[in-house]
Structures are given as structure tokens and as C-alpha cells.
Amino acid sequence: xxxxFRTIAxxxxxxxxxxxxxxxxxxxxxxxxxxxxxxxxxQNNRLxxxxxxxxxxxxxxSIRKYxxxxxxxxxxxxxxxxxxxxxxxxxxxxxxxGTPPQxxxxxxxxxxxxxxxxxxKCYFSVSIDETFGLYEFEDLxxxxxxxxxxxxxxxxxxxxxxxxxxxxxxxxxxxxxxxSEPSVTFLVxxxxxxxxxxxxxxxxxxxxxVWYNMITQGLVKDPVFSFWLNRNVNDEEGGQIVFGGxxxxxxxxxxxxxxxxxxxxxxxEMGDVxxxxxxxxxxxxxxxxxxxxxxxxxxxxxxxxxxINHAIGASxxxxxxxxxxxxxxxxxxxxxxxxQVKPQKICSQVGLCTFDGTRGVSGGIExxxxxxxxxxxxxxxxxxxxxxxxxxxxxxxLRQNKTQDHILNYVSELCDRMPNPMGESSVDCGxxxxxxxVSFTIGGKIFDLSPKxxxxxxxxxxxxxxxxxxxxLDIPPPRGPLxxxxxxxxxxYHTVFDYGKLRVGFAEAA
Numbered sequence: 333x334x335x336x337f338r339t340i341a342x343x344x345x346x347x348x349x350x351x352x353x354x355x356x357x358x359x360x361x362x363x364x365x366x367x368x369x370x371x372x373x374x375q376n377n378r379l380x381x382x383x384x385x386x387x388x389x390x391x392x393x394s395i396r397k398y399x400x401x402x403x404x405x406x407x408x409x410x411x412x413x414x415x416x417x418x419x420x421x422x423x424x425x426x427x428x429x430g431t432p433p434q435x436x437x438x439x440x441x442x443x444x445x446x447x448x449x450x451x452x453k454c455y456f457s458v459s460i461d462e463t464f465g466l467y468e469f470e471d472l473x474x475x476x477x478x479x480x481x482x483x484x485x486x487x488x489x490x491x492x493x494x495x496x497x498x499x500x501x502x503x504x505x506x507x508x509x510x511x512s513e514p515s516v517t518f519l520v521x522x523x524x525x526x527x528x529x530x531x532x533x534x535x536x537x538x539x540x541x542v543w544y545n546m547i548t549q550g551l552v553k554d555p556v557f558s559f560w561l562n563r564n565v566n567d568e569e570g571g572q573i574v575f576g577g578x579x580x581x582x583x584x585x586x587x588x589x590x591x592x593x594x595x596x597x598x599x600x601e602m603g604d605v606x607x608x609x610x611x612x613x614x615x616x617x618x619x620x621x622x623x624x625x626x627x628x629x630x631x632x633x634x635x636x637x638x639x640i641n642h643a644i645g646a647s648x649x650x651x652x653x654x655x656x657x658x659x660x661x662x663x664x665x666x667x668x669x670x671x672q673v674k675p676q677k678i679c680s681q682v683g684l685c686t687f688d689g690t691r692g693v694s695g696g697i698e699x700x701x702x703x704x705x706x707x708x709x710x711x712x713x714x715x716x717x718x719x720x721x722x723x724x725x726x727x728x729x730l731r732q733n734k735t736q737d738h739i740l741n742y743v744s745e746l747c748d749r750m751p752n753p754m755g756e757s758s759v760d761c762g763x764x765x766x767x768x769x770v771s772f773t774i775g776g777k778i779f780d781l782s783p784k785x786x787x788x789x790x791x792x793x794x795x796x797x798x799x800x801x802x803x804x805l806d807i808p809p810p811r812g813p814l815x816x817x818x819x820x821x822x823x824x825y826h827t828v829f830d831y832g833k834l835r836v837g838f839a840e841a842a
Contacts (some may be wrong), residue, residue, distance in 0.1 A: 339461070343491040360551035361815070363576045364498045366440070369422045370562060370570025371522050372427050383763040389567035400448040411559030415736070423561055423570055423625070423819065424523050428496030429507065440559075441626030442598050442829060443816070445535035445724035446479065447495065447542050448508035449525035451488055477508045477537050486510040490537060496544070497575070500551045503601050506539040529557065529698040533596040543575075547831065551577035555832035559625055560841060563785065583826035587837030598624045598829055600836050602815055603773030605636050607643050612636050613728050619776075623827055623836050633720040637751045641729070644767045644783070646800040647759035648749030654718040655747045657684070661719065662740050667724055680721035717806070721746075751804035759787060770802075772817070774838060 357728040424437045429449055478487035488511040495505040510525070528535070529543050547555050549728065553576035560582035561571040602621035605612045614636045631637075641648055661682050663708045668678045680687035722743055729739040750756060759767075767783035786801040807814040828837035 351431065351442060356609075361577075363574050363579060364500055365579065366425045366498050366573045366575070367435075367569065368425050368440075368561070368569075368571040369425055370695050374746070403693060411525065427527060430493050431630065433494070433496045437522070438524050438525045438527045440529060441526050441622040441624075442529045442664055443529035443622065443624035443626045444479070444526060445530040445532060445541045446477075446508055446528045446539060447505065447525070448477075448479070448486055448488070448510050451509035451511050456593075475537060479508075479536055487512045492540065495542060495555075499577070500547045502542055502551065503546055503549060505542055506537075508536070508539075520737060529625070530597055531595040543831070546575060556828060556830045558826065558828045559822055560826050561819055561823040563623075565789075573690060575807065576826055578826075582842050583839040584842050585839055586775045587826075587828055587839040589828075589830070589833075589837040590775045590833045592834040592836065594618065595834075597624070598836050600774070605632070605640075605777070605815075606771040606773070606778065607640055607667075608768030608771075609771070610732065611728075612639055612724075613731065613774075614724055615813065619815055620811070621772075621805075621815040621817055623822065623824060624816050624818050625827075627816055628788070628820065628822050629801050629803050629818050631805035631816040631818070632804050633813045633815075634717075634751055634806050635724050637802045638721070638746045638749060638806045639725065639803050640799055641751060641757050642746050642749050642769055644787075644800060645763055646749065646759045646802075649752055650748050650756055651718060653714040653782045654721065655744065657715055657718045658721050658740065658744050658747060658787065662722065662743065663736075665719070665722055666726055666736055667717070669723070675723050675727060678723050682719065684719040685716040711738075720748075751802070759798045759800055761789065761796055764798065772815075772821070774826075779821075779825060779838060781824055786820055788820075808836065 347416065399506070418686075418837075423439070425440055426435055428435055437448075449716050475490040476487070477490050479485065486508070488509045491509045492504055492506050495502045495507070529540055529541070532538070532541055532544060535541055536729055543557065546552050551561055556577050557573060557575045558578040559571065559573050560579065562569055572579065593599050594603055599620055599622045602615060602619050604615045614633060619633075638648070640646075661684070664682055665678055668681065669675065677686040677687055725743045725746055726739055729742055734742070749757075764783045764787055766789070769778045769782055771778050771785055773779075788801055790797045790799065790800050801820040805814065805816065806812070824841060825838040827839040829836065
């Protein structure tokens with residue numbers, strides 16, 4: 333990272349001190365309400381996010397296996413948290429740490445489980461009171477801790493003290509004092525730290541999450557918390573997180589509940605994704621999904637994200653492997669589908685994948701030798717997932733009774749609009765009204781998102797830019813396919829995290 337950019341980033345970070353913090357309140361109904369502050373996306377955030385994405389691109393591209401314990405410092409395991417980009421986060425709240433409490437602005441993140449705040453010993457942390465870290469915390473032997481995110485990493489040591497959340501005081505809470513925040517994300521960020529609300533199973537160092545201690549110390553009415561994220565750009569109020577239950581003023585009708593299928597994240601089973609009311613077919617057999625308040629966008633399999641971005645006219649990148657598959661094997665794949673060959677076996681039949689009993693997988697079947705360089709390029713390994721995508725796309729179009737010429741042209745167009753590996757795809761702001769709805773099937777119910785809800789607008793007036801709220805994330809079985817439903821989804825649908833009954837609920841936000 334250049335000195336020039338570090339200077340700019342530091343200046344931007346200092347300017348973030350000027351924004352106002354959130355409030356907290358507790359009514360007579362026994363619920364603890366924490367007001368959230370909403371911040372608009374800006375060009376500086378996008379610049380920093382893109383720079384960090386370049387650093388994390390190799391990590392994202394290399395992910396093949398997911399482990400629920402992957403948040404550990406070990407480089408041998410990688411986890412969903414490693415893909416999070418907090419640069420786009422928009423919702424923050426205030427907590428107090430220490431005795432007496434010092435105020436910190438944090439992201440309440442259901443996609444991680446640790447609490448961390450910057451230490452006075454942190455070189456890049458300029459937003460905190462310099463006396464922090466001089467408090468006499470209980471000696472925990474200076475256990476070291478580190479968390480790697482796609483948009484940055486933090487490291488430090490474990491401390492213990494009281495944590496104040498609204499009117500509640502959580503006693504003897506372990507947290508990470510971050511002494512190193514090397515990523516530019518954390519320099520430019522509008523927040524001090526992160527308060528994880530996931531399960532203990534993914535807690536670094538096996539620290540007990542704040543939420544667990546709130547329950548065991550009898551601080552909440554019920555083992556339930558809920559999110560209301562205000563998506564009205566004209567409102568000052570950003571939203572609210574409620575501990576101990578739900579606020580009936582923030583949703584309409586009844587919640588649709590689905591059970592947590594794997595503790596760690598708030599993970600559940602999701603059905604098919606619909607584009608303009610038409611089934612994509614990708615999740616007919618079910619897909620895993622997590623509700624993640626620490627992610628702004630909606631992340632999902634590249635196969636479906638490419639279909640969505642094509643339908644909304646989003647920009648993308650050309651995949652040469654995808655184009656090659658269509659040109660060389662497109663008609664053969666089509667013929668096999670028409671002949672009703674099992675879709676999961678098609679790519680192995682054409683020689684691009686190895687069938688593992690359930691699906692085609694890359695197996696280094698054949699390498700293309702670059703005669704000039706004298707080394708293998710591994711083209712076929714890249715063509716296997718491209719073939720798998722082409723099969724899904726063709727199936728989708730065959731179900732709609734499209735002609736073969738139309739299908740081959742459609743698939744070729746999708747190859748030209750693959751989701752940007754840098755994490756964002758722009759759209760024409762003037763075309764939002766004509767874009768299709770995108771819907772998710774959860775608990776047998778359809779949850780719609782309109783274009784105004786899934787397009788992020790950056791800037792105002794003639795300088796405004798619009799980006800797709802969908803980004804690609806490929807997690808292979810058995811961990812995936814996986815969808816991450818971030819703030820775009822949680823803004824439309826009030827979300828309940830029921831720890832007592834191990835379920836997640838969604839209802840239309842009011």
C-alpha cells in the first residue's frame with residue numbers, strides 16, 4: 333500500500349469522527365433497544381474496498397473447502413468470515429467497554445462471534461481514547477488472537493472487562509484488544525470494532541460471545557434478538573437491534589421461521605431463487621443460506637448471480653473458459669440435456685470434469701501445454717466449473733421452451749457478464765424501473781426484492797452511480813452451495829434470531 337494512499341486513508345478515517353453515534357433505549361416491555369446509525373456509501377469506501385479486494389482476490393479464488401472452525405488462526409482452514417468486506421457496511425451502534433466504560437462504535441455482526449475493539453497500542457487506531465488499554469483488565473496471560481477477513485485482518489490479545497450495551501452491563505466479558513489493523517479497510521472504516529452475534533462454534537480462541545453471556549447472566553427477557561434496518565434513505569434513524577425479543581412496530585404480519593441447520597453461523601435451508609418470477613432451478617434441491625448483518629450485499633453461487641446480473645443489465649467480465657466451453661461443447665451439452673441425460677453427469681461425459689458420485693468436479697483431467705513457456709496451464713480445471721454453469725443455464729432456458737439458437741446465444745452472453753471478481757457490477761441508474769424482481773424461497777414462502785431494494789446507489793445527482801447488490805461466492809458441497817443474505821435482504825425483511833428455539837424468522841419490515 334503506497335504512502336500516498338495511506339495518507340489519504342488516514343485523513344478519511346479522521347473525518348469519520350465527525351458523524352453522530354447511535355442511541356440506546358429500554359422500554360417497560362423488557363426489551364433492550366439499540367439504535368443503529370446508517371451511513372451512505374461513498375466513492376472513498378468503494379476505492380478502498382477495491383484495493384483490499386485485490387489483496388484478497390487470491391484468497392477468494394482459491395477457496396475450495398469450508399470448515400465451521402475456519403476462523404482459527406490456522407492457514408489450513410478458511411471460513412466465510414474470511415470473505416467479508418466490511419467496507420460496504422452501513423449500520424453501526426454504540427457500546428461501552430471497560431470500567432468506567434469507554435464508547436466504541438461497532439458493527440453488530442451475526443456472521444462472526446467475537447467482540448474486538450482497537451487497543452491504545454494499535455498504531456493505526458486513532459479514533460479511540462488514548463487511555464484505553466491503560467485500564468487494569470484481568471490478566472488472561474496475554475493470549476494472542478487474530479482474525480482474517482477478506483477485506484482485512486486484525487490481531488491482538490484477549491482482555492476481559494465489563495461491556496455496556498444499552499442499559500445492560502455484561503460482566504467479565506472476554507474481547508480482543510486489536511493491536512494491529514493493517515488493512516486500509518479499517519483505516520477508512522466508519523466503525524471502531526465488531527461485536528459478533530454468531531454461535532460459539534466459530535469464536536476465535538473459543539471465547540464466549542457477548543450474546544451468550546447476556547443470556548447466562550439473566551440480562552434479557554427471552555433468548556431472542558432481532559434486527560430492523562431502515563432502508564429509507566431520507567430518514568435519520570438507521571434502524572434498531574432489539575435484545576430480548578422483537579418490537580412489533582417494526583414488522584407486518586407474521587414471521588416465517590426456518591430451523592438453524594448448522595450452528596456457527598445463523599444457517600438455514602433455502603429453496604429456489606426466482607428472477608422476474610421464473611425459477612432459476614439452481615436450488616431446487618435446496619441451498620444453504622445464512623442471515624448476515626455484517627454484509628451489505630447478497631452473495632451467492634456465480635451460476636445464479638450471472639443470470640441475475642444479465643437480467644438487470646449489470647456489467648461483468650468476460651470468462652474465456654466459459655466462452656470456450658460454449659463454442660466447443662455447447663451443442664453437445666444441449667443434445668445431452670434434450671436426451672435427458674442426468675445433468676450432474678454431463679460435464680464428465682464431455683470430458684471436462686470427473687464425476688464424484690453426485691456432481692462433476694475439477695480433476696486436472698488434461699493439461700494444455702504452453703509450448704513457448706514449457707509449462708501446464710491447467711485450462712481444463714477452469715473449464716469444469718464453466719461447464720457446470722452452462723448446464724444450469726441451458727436447463728433454465730429449456731424449461732422456458734426457448735429455441736436452441738436462443739439458448740446458445742443466451743449462454744454466450746452470460747459468459748460475457750460473469751460477476752466481477754472485485755466484488756461489484758455497475759448498472760444503469762436510469763434503467764432501475766424496468767429491472768425484474770429477484771425472489772428467494774424460504775420456508776416455502778417467496779420473499780421478493782424489487783430493483784430499488786437490491787440496487788445500491790452511490791453518490792447523488794449527475795454523479796450518482798448504481799451497483800448491483802449481488803456478488804458471486806462459490807462454496808462447493810457439502811458446505812455449499814451457499815447464499816449470504818446481507819443488509820439488502822434484511823432491510824426489506826425484519827429478521828429474528830431465536831437462540832432458544834434455534835431458528836431464524838423473516839417478516840416484511842414496517
